[in-house]
Amino acid sequence: MGKKRGAALKRVRSVADKWAKTQLYQRDAILKKHLPATSRMTKDSLLGMLQQWGMVYVKPRRGAQGYGVMRAELNKGKGVGKLGHLYAYQLGTRKLSFGTYEAFYQSIAKAVKGEDYLVQKGIHLLKHQGRPFDIRVVVQRAPCGGWEATGTLGRVAHPDKIVTNGSQGGTIYPTAYLLRKHTKAAERKSMLNYMDQLGVRSAKKLERAYPGIKEIGLDLAIDRRLKPWILEVNTVPDPCPFTLLEDQSMLRKIIRYGRAYGKTYALNCKKAKRGL
Numbered sequence: 001m002g003k004k005r006g007a008a009l010k011r012v013r014s015v016a017d018k019w020a021k022t023q024l025y026q027r028d029a030i031l032k033k034h035l036p037a038t039s040r041m042t043k044d045s046l047l048g049m050l051q052q053w054g055m056v057y058v059k060p061r062r063g064a065q066g067y068g069v070m071r072a073e074l075n076k077g078k079g080v081g082k083l084g085h086l087y088a089y090q091l092g093t094r095k096l097s098f099g100t101y102e103a104f105y106q107s108i109a110k111a112v113k114g115e116d117y118l119v120q121k122g123i124h125l126l127k128h129q130g131r132p133f134d135i136r137v138v139v140q141r142a143p144c145g146g147w148e149a150t151g152t153l154g155r156v157a158h159p160d161k162i163v164t165n166g167s168q169g170g171t172i173y174p175t176a177y178l179l180r181k182h183t184k185a186a187e188r189k190s191m192l193n194y195m196d197q198l199g200v201r202s203a204k205k206l207e208r209a210y211p212g213i214k215e216i217g218l219d220l221a222i223d224r225r226l227k228p229w230i231l232e233v234n235t236v237p238d239p240c241p242f243t244l245l246e247d248q249s250m251l252r253k254i255i256r257y258g259r260a261y262g263k264t265y266a267l268n269c270k271k272a273k274r275g276l
Contacts, residue, residue, distance in 0.1 A: 239255070
């Protein structure tokens with residue numbers, strides 16, 4: 001393998017590294033405020049974060065489309081194990097509970113199959129019809145230069161799953177529609193603008209470390225106090241879910257901007273569902 005190709009592949013793997021991106025954003029004063037506490041998963045770090053936060057997400061250091069993501073919880077006083085603690089986690093549609101941390105951790109260790117994982121403070125997401133949702137913001141290199149937020153949508157989790165990804169059966173809605181039950185019009189407009197600003201700032205920060213990126217998909221959780229939290233930064237965002245929105249103007253813009261830097265999109269949604 002030539003040196004240039006090897007270097008390029010190394011950069012691709014680095015951009016896919018969630019831990020590297022987390023560390024990068026932790027050095028930005030603004031973005032840092034929107035990062036949930038995150039660490040590399042070890043037996044001790046998982047226990048410590050469970051004890052501190054009660055609920056955490058365990059996710060592959062490198063992964064996509066929500067595969068391998070687990071939600072882990074520590075319920076004090078509700079179990080039959082030592083100290084009355086009950087440890088539980090969900091992976092896909094499978095839910096498991098344990099009376100001891102040792103049994104709980106051994107099960108998770110088996111599920112991760114020796115791969116590197118991260119543990120992240122759990123954010124209690126806003127819900128739509130009892131199901132949690134998050135927000136995807138697409139940011140792209142503009143044809144005239146600079147970065148621009150070109151699209152946003154909301155993703156509601158499948159009723160039986162913890163992740164919102166369309167590839168995992170999530171339902172797609174306009175972002176403003178999902179926020180309208182939780183915000184007034186002026187507040188909603190301000191939130192949408194601020195999320196776009198976070199997206200542009202995230203893209204600029206990432207570009208400095210990984211020159212050559214042209215687009216990102218920023219996944220944001222909104223907590224009960226309406227604060228946005230950065231969950232993921234995807235450098236290969238799939239615009240397919242935008243095909244499910246009635247308003248196709250964002251999709252057209254995403255495609256137009258992508259074409260300007262030589263990108264084409266398959267737009268073949270098979271698992272995501274239309275919300276409206």
